[in-house]
Amino acid sequence: MELWPQPLSQTKGASLLGYARVSTDDQRLDMQFDALTRAACTQVYYDHGVSGAKAARPGLDELLDALQAGDTLVVYKMDRLGRSVLHLADLLTRLDKDGVHFCSLTEGINTATPGGKLVFHIFAAIAEFHRDLIRENTRNGLAAARTRGARLGRPPKLSVEDVVEAHRLLHQEGWSVASLLERFEVSESTLLRGLRRLV
Structure with a gap:
């Protein structure tokens, strides 16, 4: 159950833009559309039958191009937006840099509020931490392979x-x-x- 059954408030002149996604063609977007409509999104962008693991998601790309500073990107659940923790963290960091708010109805996150602003900082830290782990794990893996005498090409x-x-x-x-x-x-x-x- 989403935490905002009634419309979200917004800054004058700013837009509430929704995003919905389902991974397979036989899944339906109705539940997400209904929740985003009740949240008063003026437009909903979507990807139907597109896995979160796909690099290109036309609906999401179009939405990111349409967002302006002061707008709010609204999703039903966070996992509809990012295809991995790193991807989600990067997207939220980008929104923050662009002055765009983020709202996830199910998780009760709204970065237009003082408490919600903390989410941007947490995800920026997660993105950097995840990158450091990738670098360290790769270096350690290569060093271990060399120690075992593996030819790395x-x-x-x-x-x-x-x-x-x-x-x-x-x-x-x-x-x-x-x-x-x-x-x-x-x-x-x-x-x-x-x-x-x-x-």
């Missing part, structure tokens, strides 16, 4: 640090894939393969 075109930074730029800073390809001088398949290792 040639190094990948993108280092772990490069992949972690590309993920941050894509999801926190809103860089396009084309910009990342130019920045790291790799093919799209190499970049996407690296990013998939993080989720």
Whole structure:
């Protein structure tokens, strides 16, 4: 049961924009649409039959392009937005940088409130912590493999640090894939393969 059965309040001139997602074609969006409508979202973007693990989600991408400072992104549940803890943390960090509020009806999170603002800071810390773990685990894994005498082959075109930074730029800073390809001088398949290792 969502905590906001009645419309959310909003700043004058700002919009409440909803996002809904289901993973398979046979699932229905009705419950999420109903909750977002009751929360007074002026428009609801959605992805139907799109797994959270997919790199491209057209509805979410369109929503992120439409959001303006002062707007609120509303979801029925947090897991509808992010495909992993790192992805969710990066998206929330990006919203905070862009001056966009976030509201999850089921979890009772609303960053337009003083208590809710803490959520942005927690998720920013989680994102950084998760990146540090990825770097450390990769370094330790490679060192252990070398100790066992394993042949590691040639190094990948993108280092772990490069992949972690590309993920941050894509999801926190809103860089396009084309910009990342130019920045790291790799093919799209190499970049996407690296990013998939993080989720």
